Amino acid sequence: MTEAERRESGEVLIVTGMSGAGRSTAANALEDLGWYVVDNLPPQMLRPLLDLTELAAGVLPRVAVVVDVRGRDLFSELPEAILALRERRQIRLIFLDAADGVLVRRFEAVRRPHPLQGDGTVLDGIRLERERLAAVRESADIIIDTSSHNIHQLSSQVAELFSEAGAARHTLTILSFGFKYGLxxxxxxxxxMRFLPNPFWNDELRALTGEDDAVREYVLAQDGAREFIETYAAALHPVLAGYQRENKRHSVVAIGCTGGKHRSVVMARELAELLAAEPGVAVRVKHRDLGRE
Incomplete structure (x- = not known):
C-alpha cells in the first residue's frame, strides 16, 4: 500500500491497558471527537476491520479499537497481531495504566470483580493482567498514567492528543427564546433582554423580526444594549475556556425576551459575532420561537 493509499484509508488507533485505568472513558472521549469506536474487539478481528476501512475509502477516516483482557485467551494474540498490522498500515497504540493501589480502589468502588481474578483477590487479577500486558505496554506509542486523573481530566487529555488540528473542542449554541413560551x-x-424597550410597541417594527436591520439598529441603539452584550461576551471568555478544560463538549446560552421575536434575536446574533473567534469553540445560533404567533 502506498503512502497516499494509507492516508485515504484513514487513521487506526488501538486502545488497551489495565482494567480500571480508563479505557471506557478514553473510548467515549474519542467517540465525542468523531472517531468510529469499536469496543472489546478480539485481536483476530483487527485485520478484517482494517480491510473494511480500506474498502470504505475514507468513509471511516478515524477508527479506534478497544482491545483488552475481556477477550480472555484471544487477547494473548494481540502483540503478534499489532506487529503484523504495522507492517501493513500506520497504527497507533495507546496504553492506559494506573498504580495497583489505585486500580484496587476503583474496583472496590464499583463492587465488580477483576476479569482475571478468578478465585483470588482483585490484586491477584491486576498482577496477572500486568504480566500479560507487559509486551503490549512496551510497544505502545502513548502511555497515559491515570492514577491521579478523574474522568474529566482523562477525557481532556485524550481530546488534546487526538483532536484534529484546528477542530473545535466545544460547541456553543446561542439560543434566542420567548419567556412567554417557557425557559x-x-x-x-x-x-x-426584557430590560430593553420592546420593538413590538413600535408600529413600524412590530411585523419585523430581530433579523431585520431596522430592528437590529433600534435594539442596539437603546441605553445599555451594547454595554451589556460586550460585557456579557467578555464574561463568557473564562467560562468557555473552563468548559474546554473540563471537557464539557456542548453548552447552551439562552437569550430571552417576551416573545422571542425581536430583542433576543438581535442580541443572540450580536453575541455570536463577538464570540465567533473564541479559541476552540464552534458557535451556532438558533431561534427557538421565531415565527410563533
Whole structure:
C-alpha cells in the first residue's frame, strides 16, 4: 500500500491497558471527537476491520479499537497481531495504566470483580493482567498514567492528543427564546433582554423580526444594549475556556425576551459575532420561537 493509499484509508488507533485505568472513558472521549469506536474487539478481528476501512475509502477516516483482557485467551494474540498490522498500515497504540493501589480502589468502588481474578483477590487479577500486558505496554506509542486523573481530566487529555488540528473542542449554541413560551430546559446560562424597550410597541417594527436591520439598529441603539452584550461576551471568555478544560463538549446560552421575536434575536446574533473567534469553540445560533404567533 502506498503512502497516499494509507492516508485515504484513514487513521487506526488501538486502545488497551489495565482494567480500571480508563479505557471506557478514553473510548467515549474519542467517540465525542468523531472517531468510529469499536469496543472489546478480539485481536483476530483487527485485520478484517482494517480491510473494511480500506474498502470504505475514507468513509471511516478515524477508527479506534478497544482491545483488552475481556477477550480472555484471544487477547494473548494481540502483540503478534499489532506487529503484523504495522507492517501493513500506520497504527497507533495507546496504553492506559494506573498504580495497583489505585486500580484496587476503583474496583472496590464499583463492587465488580477483576476479569482475571478468578478465585483470588482483585490484586491477584491486576498482577496477572500486568504480566500479560507487559509486551503490549512496551510497544505502545502513548502511555497515559491515570492514577491521579478523574474522568474529566482523562477525557481532556485524550481530546488534546487526538483532536484534529484546528477542530473545535466545544460547541456553543446561542439560543434566542420567548419567556412567554417557557425557559429552554437545556440552557446552561440564561440572559434576560426584557430590560430593553420592546420593538413590538413600535408600529413600524412590530411585523419585523430581530433579523431585520431596522430592528437590529433600534435594539442596539437603546441605553445599555451594547454595554451589556460586550460585557456579557467578555464574561463568557473564562467560562468557555473552563468548559474546554473540563471537557464539557456542548453548552447552551439562552437569550430571552417576551416573545422571542425581536430583542433576543438581535442580541443572540450580536453575541455570536463577538464570540465567533473564541479559541476552540464552534458557535451556532438558533431561534427557538421565531415565527410563533
Amino acid at each position: 429552554p430546559p437545556d440552557a446552561d446560562l440564561v440572559a434576560d
